[in-house]
Amino acid sequence: AQTVTQSQPEMSVQEAETVTLSCTYDTSENNYYLFWYKQPPSRQMILVIRQEAYKQQNATENRFSVNFQKAAKSFSLKISDSQLGDTAMYFCACGPYGGATNKLIFGTGTLLAVQP
Amino acid sequence: DTAVSQTPKYLVTQMGNDKSIKCEQNLGHDTMYWYKQDSKKFLKIMFSYNNKELIINETVPNRFSPKSPDKAHLNLHINSLELGDSAVYFCASSQSRTSGANVLTFGAGSRLTVL
Numbered sequence: 611a612q613t614v615t616q617s618q619p620e621m622s623v624q625e626a627e628t629v630t631l632s633c634t635y636d637t638s639e640n641n642y643y644l645f646w647y648k649q650p651p652s653r654q655m656i657l658v659i660r661q662e663a664y665k666q667q668n669a670t671e672n673r674f675s676v677n678f679q680k681a682a683k684s685f686s687l688k689i690s691d692s693q694l695g696d697t698a699m700y701f702c703a704c705g706p707y708g709g710a711t712n713k714l715i716f717g718t719g720t721l722l723a724v725q726p
Numbered sequence: 727d728t729a730v731s732q733t734p735k736y737l738v739t740q741m742g743n744d745k746s747i748k749c750e751q752n753l754g755h756d757t758m759y760w761y762k763q764d765s766k767k768f769l770k771i772m773f774s775y776n777n778k779e780l781i782i783n784e785t786v787p788n789r790f791s792p793k794s795p796d797k798a799h800l801n802l803h804i805n806s807l808e809l810g811d812s813a814v815y816f817c818a819s820s821q822s823r824t825s826g827a828n829v830l831t832f833g834a835g836s837r838l839t840v841l
Contacts, residue, residue, distance in 0.1 A: 643827045649767075655816060655832035662827065699767055705828060712757065712820060712828035713782055716769040 612637045612704050616717035623692045624725050630677075631687045631720045633702030641707035644678065644685045645714070650698040658700070661685065663707070692724045729753050730833040732817045738839045739807060746803045747836045749817030757781075758800035759830065760792060761816040769816070775800055776822055804838075812840045 614635045623629035635644065646658040661669045661678050668676050673693075677686045689696055699721050705714040730751045739745055751758065759782075760772040774782035775794040789805045804811060817833040 645829075653814065653835045653837075655818075655830075655835075657829060657831075660827055660829065701769065708823050708825040708828070712774070712822070712830070713771055714828075714830055715771075719767050719769075 612639070612642075612713075612715040614702050614704050614715050614717035616700075616702055616720050618720045619718070620721045620723070622723045622725060623689075625692055625694060627692055628688060628690045629692055629722065631689075631700050631702075631722065633685045633687070633717055635683050635685060635702070635704045635717075637683075637704055639706055643705050643707060644676075645703040645705065646674070646676070646685075646687045647701045647703060647716075648696075648698045649701065649719075650695075655701075659687065689722075694724050694726060696722065697724045698722060728834075730817055730819055730831050732815075732833040732836045734836060735834060736837050736839075738841065740841055741807055741809060743807050744803070744805045745807060745838070746801055747815055747817075747838070749800045749802070749833060751798055751817075751819040751831070751833075753819055753821075753831060755819040755821045755831070756797050757820050757822045757828070758794065758797070759818040759820075760800065760802050761818060761832075763814040763816060763835070765813070773800075773802075807838075807840045809840050812838055814838070 644661045648656045673690045699719045702717040757776045773792045778794045814835045818830040820828040
C-alpha cells in the first residue's frame with residue numbers, strides 16, 4: 611500500500627522569498643512517479659511538477675523545483691521568488707509507473723499563503 | 727475548450743434524495759476517475775474506468791454507482807444521500823501507458839451539500 615505524508619498543514623512566505631514544502635511517502639512499487647499538485651481558491655487541481663523515481667536528477671519547472679531523496683523517501687517542493695498567485699493548497703501525490711490501474715495517492719495537503 | 731468538464735458545479739439537496747454528477751473529457755484519454763475531497767481537503771480515489779471498464783472500485787458504499795457510456799464520459803449517481811456525502815467530487819482523466827506517467831487532468835470539481 612502507498613502512503614503520502616505532508617507534515618506541514620500550513621505555511622506562510624513573503625512575496626519574492628523562497629519556501630520549501632515537505633513530503634514523505636511509502637510505496638512497495640519498484641518504479642513510480644511523484645507529483646505536486648496545486649489547488650488555488652478556485653478549487654481547480656493543477657499539476658505543478660512531476661518526478662520519475664528512477665531518475666536521479668531533480669525535476670524543475672521555472673520557479674518550482676523538487677528535492678527528491680529516494681532512499682529517504684522524501685520529495686520536497688521548493689518555490690523560488692514566491693508570487694501572490696502561488697497562494698494555494700499544495701498536494702504531494704504518488705502513483706505507479708505505467709499501467710491502466712493508476713491509483714494516485716495524495717497527501718493531506720499544505721496550505722501556503724504568500725504575503726505581500 | 728474545457729478539457730475535463732463537470733456538471734453541476736454546485737449541488738444542494740436534501741438527505742434521502744438521489745442525484746447525479748456528469749463528467750466529460752475531450753482530451754481523447756482512455757481512463758477516467760472519480761475522486762472525493764472531504765471537508766479537510768483530503769482527496770481519495772473512488773472509482774476508475776479504463777475504456778468503459780471499471781478497474782478501480784475503492785470501498786465506496788453501494789449507494790454510489792458510476793456509469794461510463796463511452797470513454798469520454800463518466801457519470802456518478804448517488805442514491806439516498808446522507809450528510810456525510812457532502813464533499814467536493816472531482817472527475818479526472820488520463821491516458822493509460824505501459825510505461826511512463828499517467829498524468830491526471832482534473833475537472834473543476836462539483837461541490838455537493840446535503841442538508
